[in-house]
Amino acid sequence: MADTTFQAGSLSEMQTGYARLIRTRRMWNGAMLALFVALLIAGFMTADARNAGGFWNGIDNVFDFPVEVIGEAWEKSHLLPGHFAKYFPSLVETINIAAAATLVGVMAGAILSLLSTRGLARWPSLVGLFRRVSDILRAIPEIVIALVLIFVLGAGPVPAMIAIALHTAGAIGKLYSEVNENASLKPVEGLASVGANWSQRMMLGIVPQVAPNYLSYALLRFEINIRASAILGFVGAGGIGYDLKNAMSWGQGKFDEAAAIFILLFAAIVLFDQLSSYARHRLTTGART
Amino acid sequence: MSNAAILTETRGLFRRKRLVAAAIPAMVLAYLVYIFFAFGVPEMIRTADTKNARILVSDSYSYKTHVTRDNRSGDIQIAIEGERKGRYDAGTGPSWVTLGETTEILLDEGHIVLFGPEEIRYDIPGYGLVTANPGRGGVNARLPGGDVPDWINASKNRLTITTAAGRLTITRNRSEVFRYFTGWELFFFTLDSPYHGMGLGEVLGHAVSGEAGAIWQDFWTNKMWRHSDVAWAIFETILMAFLGTVGAALIALPLAFLAARNFTPLGAARFAARRLFDFLRGVDGLIWTVVLSRAFGPGPLTGALAILITDSGTFGKIFSEALENVDDKQIEGIRSTGAKPMQRYRFGVIPQVTPILLSQILYYLESNVRSATIIGAITGGGIGLLLTQAIITQKDWEEVTYYIVLIVLMVMVMDTLSGWLRRRLIHGKPA
Numbered sequence: 001m002a003d004t005t006f007q008a009g010s011l012s013e014m015q016t017g018y019a020r021l022i023r024t025r026r027m028w029n030g031a032m033l034a035l036f037v038a039l040l041i042a043g044f045m046t047a048d049a050r051n052a053g054g055f056w057n058g059i060d061n062v063f064d065f066p067v068e069v070i071g072e073a074w075e076k077s078h079l080l081p082g083h084f085a086k087y088f089p090s091l092v093e094t095i096n097i098a099a100a101a102t103l104v105g106v107m108a109g110a111i112l113s114l115l116s117t118r119g120l121a122r123w124p125s126l127v128g129l130f131r132r133v134s135d136i137l138r139a140i141p142e143i144v145i146a147l148v149l150i151f152v153l154g155a156g157p158v159p160a161m162i163a164i165a166l167h168t169a170g171a172i173g174k175l176y177s178e179v180n181e182n183a184s185l186k187p188v189e190g191l192a193s194v195g196a197n198w199s200q201r202m203m204l205g206i207v208p209q210v211a212p213n214y215l216s217y218a219l220l221r222f223e224i225n226i227r228a229s230a231i232l233g234f235v236g237a238g239g240i241g242y243d244l245k246n247a248m249s250w251g252q253g254k255f256d257e258a259a260a261i262f263i264l265l266f267a268a269i270v271l272f273d274q275l276s277s278y279a280r281h282r283l284t285t286g287a288r289t
Numbered sequence: 290m291s292n293a294a295i296l297t298e299t300r301g302l303f304r305r306k307r308l309v310a311a312a313i314p315a316m317v318l319a320y321l322v323y324i325f326f327a328f329g330v331p332e333m334i335r336t337a338d339t340k341n342a343r344i345l346v347s348d349s350y351s352y353k354t355h356v357t358r359d360n361r362s363g364d365i366q367i368a369i370e371g372e373r374k375g376r377y378d379a380g381t382g383p384s385w386v387t388l389g390e391t392t393e394i395l396l397d398e399g400h401i402v403l404f405g406p407e408e409i410r411y412d413i414p415g416y417g418l419v420t421a422n423p424g425r426g427g428v429n430a431r432l433p434g435g436d437v438p439d440w441i442n443a444s445k446n447r448l449t450i451t452t453a454a455g456r457l458t459i460t461r462n463r464s465e466v467f468r469y470f471t472g473w474e475l476f477f478f479t480l481d482s483p484y485h486g487m488g489l490g491e492v493l494g495h496a497v498s499g500e501a502g503a504i505w506q507d508f509w510t511n512k513m514w515r516h517s518d519v520a521w522a523i524f525e526t527i528l529m530a531f532l533g534t535v536g537a538a539l540i541a542l543p544l545a546f547l548a549a550r551n552f553t554p555l556g557a558a559r560f561a562a563r564r565l566f567d568f569l570r571g572v573d574g575l576i577w578t579v580v581l582s583r584a585f586g587p588g589p590l591t592g593a594l595a596i597l598i599t600d601s602g603t604f605g606k607i608f609s610e611a612l613e614n615v616d617d618k619q620i621e622g623i624r625s626t627g628a629k630p631m632q633r634y635r636f637g638v639i640p641q642v643t644p645i646l647l648s649q650i651l652y653y654l655e656s657n658v659r660s661a662t663i664i665g666a667i668t669g670g671g672i673g674l675l676l677t678q679a680i681i682t683q684k685d686w687e688e689v690t691y692y693i694v695l696i697v698l699m700v701m702v703m704d705t706l707s708g709w710l711r712r713r714l715i716h717g718k719p720a
Contacts, residue, residue, distance in 0.1 A: 043532050044590075050525065050670070051588030058585035065583040093327075100324040103317060139700040141659040143666055143673065144693050147680045152342045157328045231575045231663055235677065241575060248579060262576055270571040 068252070073259035083260030087243055091264050093157055094239035095272075097232075098225040101161045105168025105225075106218045109134070112169060113176030114202050120180055120188070122198045130173075137170025146232050160237035164225050172221060179213045180206065212283045219276040226272055230265060240265055348686035352474040353455075353467040356386060356394055358404045360423045360462050365392055365404065369474045370684075374512045377480060385468070394466050396454035402466050409464050411450060411457050421448055421459050428459045473687050475513045482507040514691070519675065523699055525589045526671035529664070530657035530703075533596025538650050540601045541566075545608030546634070552612060562605070569602030574660065578667050587669030595664055596657050604649070611645045612638070644715045651707040658703045662696055672696055 048055045073080065115121050116130035142163040149159030187205035196204065207214075233241020240261055247258040325331075355371040358364070367382045369375030380388065387393040392404040403410040411419045417433030419441075427445040442449040448459040456467040478485040484492055484507055496504050509517045546552045548562035578595040585591045620637035628636065665673030672692060679688045 040532070040535060043528050044593075047525075047528055047532060047588070047590040047593050051590035052586030052669075053584070053588075055585065055590055061584040062581070065580055096324060096327060100321065100328075103321065135701065135704075136697065139659075139697045139704065140693070141662045141696060141700070143663045144676065144696060147677065148345065148689070148693075151680065151683065152345065153333055153337050156333060158330060158333055161324075161328065227573050227575070230573055231667075234575060234579075235663075235666055244575070244579065262572075265573060265576065266571055269573055270567070273571065 069255045069259045069262070072255040076256040079256055080260055080263075083257050084264060087240060087257075087261055087264055090233075090238075090240040090243045091268055094229050094233060094241065094265075095226060095268065097157050097161050097164065097229040097237075097239055098222060101164035101168055101229070102218060102222045102225050104161075105165040106172050106214075106221065108165070108169040109172025110176055110214065112173035113180055114206065116173065117177045117180040119185060120183075120202065120206060131177075134170045134173030134177075137166050138174065139170070140167065142167050142228055142232060143235060146237050147235065150236055155236050155238065157238045160229055160232040160239070163232065163237075164228050167228075168221055168225060172217065175217050176210070176214060179210050179217075183209045216280045216283045219280055223269075223273055223276050226269060345686050347469075348684070349690040350473075350687075351469050351471050352687060353469045354383065354474075356382075356392075356402075356404075356466045356468070358392070358409075358464040360460075360464055363406065369480070372513070374479060375475055394468070396452075396466075396468055398454050400452060400454040402455075402457055404464060409457075409459055413450070413452065419448075419450065421464075423459055423461050423464065425461075428461065430459070473514075473691070475511070477511070478507050479511055479513055482511075514688070519672070519692070519695065522672040522675050523695060526661045526665055526673065527658060527699070527703070529589050529592040529596060529661040529671060530654055532593035533661070534600060534650060534654045534657050536593070536597040537600035537604050537653075538646070540597070541604035541608055542646070544601075544605050545612055548605060548609035549612035551615070551617070563609070566602040566605035566609075569598055570606065571602075574599040574664065575667075578664055582668050589665070589668075589670035591668040592661055592664040592670050595668070596660060600653060600657070603653070607649050608642070608646060611642045615641045647714050648711050651711050655700075655703050655707045658700055672699070 044055075051058075112130055112134050115123070116127050116134060118124070118127055121127045121130070142160075145163035145166055146159050149162055150156075153159050183206050187209070188201050191201045191205045229237075229239060230241045230244075233239035233243075234245050236242065244258065244261045244265070247254065247261055250257070352370055354367065354369050357366045357368070357371075359366075365388065366379075367377040367386060377383070382388055385395045387395075390406060394402040394404070396402065399414045401412045403412075407422055409421045409423065413419065416438070419430065419432055421428045421430040423429065428443075428448045430443050430448045432441065432443065437443060440451050442451075446461055448457075450457045455469060458465045475485070484495065484504055487495070492504060544562050544565070547558055548566065550559065553559045553562075574595055577598045578592070581591045581594050581598075585594065615638055619641060620633055623633045623637040661671060662673040662676070665671035666677045667673075672695065676689065676692045676696070679685050679692060
């Protein structure tokens with residue numbers, strides 16, 4: 001931005017030149033910052049105006065609902081274990097959706113990534129095509145596929161699983177192809193020289209090199225997918241999200257069930273986050289001996 | 290060690306490796322089989338509605354025009370997709386309908402339907418003439434002799450004929466013909482616009498001769514496709530993502546200093562900040578969305594705040610890790626010039642972490658545009674809401690297709706834009 005240049009001359013000339021340079025830069029930065037802040041405020045005002053309840057009215061009520069939920073849960077705390085038992089199968093379903101989607105998506109994504117890495121691709125001329133495929137899979141939000149599939153297949157966990165798996169395949173396809181690019185090609189050449197076909201070259205030459213990275217990204221994806229599967233449940237795809245929606249619609253007096261679901265979901269997310277971060281740590285630094 | 294011992298040991302090792310290599314795929318397979326039955330896939334395949342799938346696919350690239358006759362009054366109404374918004378004015382119609390005492394409706398492949406004063410006639414090439422006199426005693430249909438083919442469904446009070454050219458339904462009160470066309474109906478102009486039915490060249494001609502404003506007005510306020518509402522919804526979705534992401538970054542940055550070991554020697558403060566981040570992240574976006582919609586009601590602000598709160602936790606964690614990895618030498622250098630703590634942060638730390646922070650913020654902005662679509666469906670804002678509404682009606686699949694295309698384009702544009710900004714801001718490359 002500041003394309004002010006100055007010739008080397010006397011010291012004072014240099015000083016004024018430098019000062020001028022700094023001034024223009026500061027001015028530009030200041031202007032950009034002001035523009036950005038203005039955009040932020042304008043955006044906030046717009047969103048506020050379009051919202052049913054305004055921000056300043058709502059801010060007082062933010063804690064009303066949590067307080068209500070906690071209050072009711074506290075009052076009926078003797079019922080909570082029963083609620084936990086009641087909703088645990090839904091939680092398992094949510095996690096199963098995430099796990100199955102991660103498994104299927106990661107396998108598809110891994111193949112997609114190998115097909116779209118230069119130097120490894122089965123059909124080198126189709127690298128661009130497979131890249132576009134993973135771009136498109138990544139771009140479609142899960143909810144779009146889930147809702148359409150719910151219409152065709154009926155409500156249940158399968159639409160959510162397929163939707164998450166497709167998105168995962170796209171995301172993993174991109175991440176893994178970056179990993180593949182750093183893999184050494186020597187094992188592949190060695191295997192090629194003894195007559196291995198493409199899938200053998202990939203399974204025996206590339207996968208052992210990249211497996212730790214693959215696993216680590218897959219675990220990260222699993223964390224993300226648990227959240228996605230809970231959200232999709234809320235729009236009708238089964239699992240704990242669906243139960244949460246129902247529990248919310250029963251309204252006051254029944255929030256103890258909502259509280260039980262909140263706690264279950266929170267505990268599951270934290271547990272799997274911790275497990276996966278521990279496992280990823282092991283993968284990057286190796287087992288502590 | 291003797292050779293034999295080495296050999297047995299190696300063999301044992303190989304056996305174990307082989308076992309592990311076989312066990313992992315076997316476990317994956319076993320899990321998938323379990324899922325197959327736990328999710329009730331066989332049951333689902335049995336009950337899956339292939340009719341719905343067909344409607345969905347055919348409706349996404351074609352539309353139908355309804356010609357409806359009220360059998361009591363004899364009034365005829367022509368409407369695209371049977372909707373009020375696509376209705377032709379009384380006495381007018383498309384070229385394949387000839388209105389009169391006997392209304393003649395031409396379908397494809399020589400099929401002709403006649404709505405007479407008393408009698409309804411459908412001449413089906415290769416089959417024969419079907420007539421009906423709907424009235425008090427039922428539809429009184431007369432078919433050509435022979436077996437009734439399975440594409441004709443006739444009973445006392447209802448006659449349905451479904452052919453490749455269209456569909457005729459007659460009940461006592463109503464006779465209705467559907468004719469199918471390829472494309473998205475009335476995408477640019479509705480029937481009440483003078484520009485409906487004009488070619489591109491013709492419209493451009495009108496635009497050049499000073500009607501550009503009117504043309505744009507007619508397109509923009511198209512009642513069928515609501516282009517202005519859709520554009521606004523897209524904007525709202527991006528706005529949610531923008532406000533959420535940037536707001537989260539602004540909140541997380543100071544807190545991240547609190548959670549970084551090299552900036553906060555006080556263990557308790559560090560611990561508190563970190564647990565706060567964990568809590569914000571652990572209470573999932575879904576829960577925040579539900580809680581916030583109770584306080585703020587439906588709308589884009591609720592969605593923005595839900596993104597903001599969840600991502601504050603994520604950003605806090607990422608930022609504090611980035612801050613723990615800064616190089617102390619630069620801070621020392623700044624300190625040696627006598628800089629106060631604030632100045633040390635500004636000139637010693639911020640320049641080091643900016644590239645990491647910016648690239649993370651841009652990455653999350655991009656991913657939040659997708660999340661905002663989903664959150665919008667829950668809180669009721671943006672393109673997510675339009676999409677769910679269109680899907681719930683279960684008939685406007687062309688609109689659903691349109692929204693899906695727009696959403697994918699929106700995400701891809703944001704993807705490209707954020708990639709370009711990342712290159713520009715971080716590597717200083719002019720794209």
